[in-house]
Amino acid sequence: MTISHDFSGVIAPVLTPFGDDGAPDAARFVAHAKWLLADGCTGLAPFGTTGEANSLGLEERMGLLEALVDGGLDPKILMPGTGLCALSDTVKVTRHAVAKGCGGVMMLPPFYYKAVEDDGLFAYYAEVIERVGDDRLKIYLYHIPPVAQVGLSVALVGRLIEAYPETIVGLKDSSGDWDNTRALLDAYPDFTIFPGSEIFLLEGLRNGSAGCITATGNVNARMIRNVYDKWRTDAADDLQAQITALRLTLQARPTIPMLKAIVAHFRNDPGWARLRPPFLPLEAGDARAGIDELTQQYGFELKAA
């Protein structure tokens, strides 16, 4: 069985809906995943930061991944997050994702202990890869120091690529720091690198990135995909300016609650606005103000699939 690791384009870290019992809602989740593909996503990254993945238990993650695959999504376009704090839990959910045929996994470094050394992070990834022990494993490193605090230096990424060239195949850079993304692109031109925001989409593509993996792809994949499709045309800079402006408005409020409020509003499904603690939904007035801004300034809407 050969698994491609050719992820590219616009990938959404899928929002995770919760039922009124507080449990993840698999039916809404699968429906949203299918809608995202219809809306222009080329791949999906369930269980990212945006998906409140680190508020989901191990069994919940694995159950939701099974729901996606059983629901008919092609596992080859799925790149689930499988990087947990604890090495043994990471191995468990990574093995599960590989067994389900996922095209890749996105893997945070272990993020509880701070000020750990590159040697320790290298040892962690090495032990995960060896314990999973499966040639089908394709890891996309997940660099998000504003949240995880523990990041992956350019030098460490290079050591991992060199040691595991068939396994360490890409990276999502959610540092928000273009200089870091650019340094990675320059250092590892054959590596599959995704900026973590569409703000860097065009600049990234012009410097060899593979697209973007972006939270706001949950509500705006169509326009982002349009930039991806037309990035070599004369229209590219104008199209990029539009998605950058929309992104800045979308992230002006707490992003995950705002995205859920948008989905709830346009689908007329208030339950979609639920979050799991420690996150809380936006105040109704705040959500309303955000949606008004989007509709009035950008004519924004969430189209049916």
Add this chain to the structure above:
Amino acid sequence: MTISHDFSGVIAPVLTPFGDDGAPDAARFVAHAKWLLADGCTGLAPFGTTGEANSLGLEERMGLLEALVDGGLDPKILMPGTGLCALSDTVKVTRHAVAKGCGGVMMLPPFYYKAVEDDGLFAYYAEVIERVGDDRLKIYLYHIPPVAQVGLSVALVGRLIEAYPETIVGLKDSSGDWDNTRALLDAYPDFTIFPGSEIFLLEGLRNGSAGCITATGNVNARMIRNVYDKWRTDAADDLQAQITALRLTLQARPTIPMLKAIVAHFRNDPGWARLRPPFLPLEAGDARAGIDELTQQYGFELKAA
């Protein structure tokens, strides 16, 4: 079944040994726990930061707790760490600890997502308490902002005590900030508060704390316990100065690797020095230099039980 929540004195967050297969070593773990009690600990806090708990999988934590109880330790003196990133995992291991009869649990706030609000953290603890749904549950909040980054404000602690006075019974303050500990002691005089280092033991006791929960209790419980036992005597300040000096030497190198190196050295059991990635053992020369300092400056040794 009535469970006391009268933890006090010197509590060690038990180091977690690993076998040469990288799995936690239950036999060494239980033996060390018993030795700690013989050495002067009044209680044990397995699965704290020092115990590399956030590198342990759910099943590993629960398995080690069962090993302690099956190994004959009184569960009433155990305060296992049960605060994971994900609410549902926290509920799972907390229920398990309560079912095993543990006298309390030590619970981190959810620590992946940063800049969350007090309302969100309150909602998290409230939902955990309601889902566990067991009057025997006694929670010791775990405030360790240097590592978890997400902390518990003095105001939030007060809200939790007020809402759940029978459940939220204490706190470990590993902020390293005496002003914060003092503010908590002043604000909540009936609350069971432990500084996270013996450096604050005497000052804490004089201001109403219950003792300390301290990493270095793994190798120095006897001297720390002596301060606890004699804190009202004229010798207290001198005894405190001695354990403070020793603590500063112990933490001059990365604390967890140093503590494991000490145990490995004095028990003549090199396997004890293993850590799980992202931690790595100290270089041999570094460990040796640390042990030499301890023996030469303080006549330090790890006595047999």
